[in-house]
Amino acid sequence: ETGVTQTPRHLVMGMTNKKSLKCEQHLGHNAMYWYKQSAKKPLELMFVYNFKEQTENNSVPSRFSPECPNSSHLFLHLHTLQPEDSALYLCASSQGFSGGGNEQFFGPGTRLTVL
């Protein structure tokens, strides 16, 4: 148990659906992250929140919308996705974003399939 939980673990959605992914960390961390993991590609950092403020947005399409209501919870709202968005979406947290030694703790991921 890493202390980072994600729900749902699997999600199948049509291109016109709206859904949300949820992440919760129980580690008292201040930074949270969304990554996209596609087969045979590097993990792609999508969003970073540090003390509830978004500090990174790596050119992610607007059909992905993050929300961080507090430092323990992170959401990824999805709407009008494309089939190429099918991937494993990972949430992670760390003590802080700055500071090189801050390792990230990962959740189990949500396997998303867009039909």
Added chain:
Amino acid sequence: AQSVSQHNHHVILSEAASLELGCNYSYGGTVNLFWYVQYPGQHLQLLLKYFSGDPLVKGIKGFEAEFIKSKFSFNLRKPSVQWSDTAEYFCAVKALEDMRFGAGTRLTVKP
């Protein structure tokens, strides 16, 4: 922007063989380096990390990695692998406020 290269996509070894997985990065400044492992059906977890001091870093489960600054490398090693080491291994590099992962190397250990 920095990049991280893991040259081996899939490595197959027999038990007790020695392991070395390559990781190279392209950033010229100060970096912090990580190796993560993802066992089948499990989440990513940290194996070891380097951020300063001794460039030879020891991690969990008998793994170690050596930071060679002149070669921009942080290769992962284990002298004798076990079947339970079968997993995917990811190198990651943090520079300034940017964190990048490699594409991963799948390790299969045959019993």
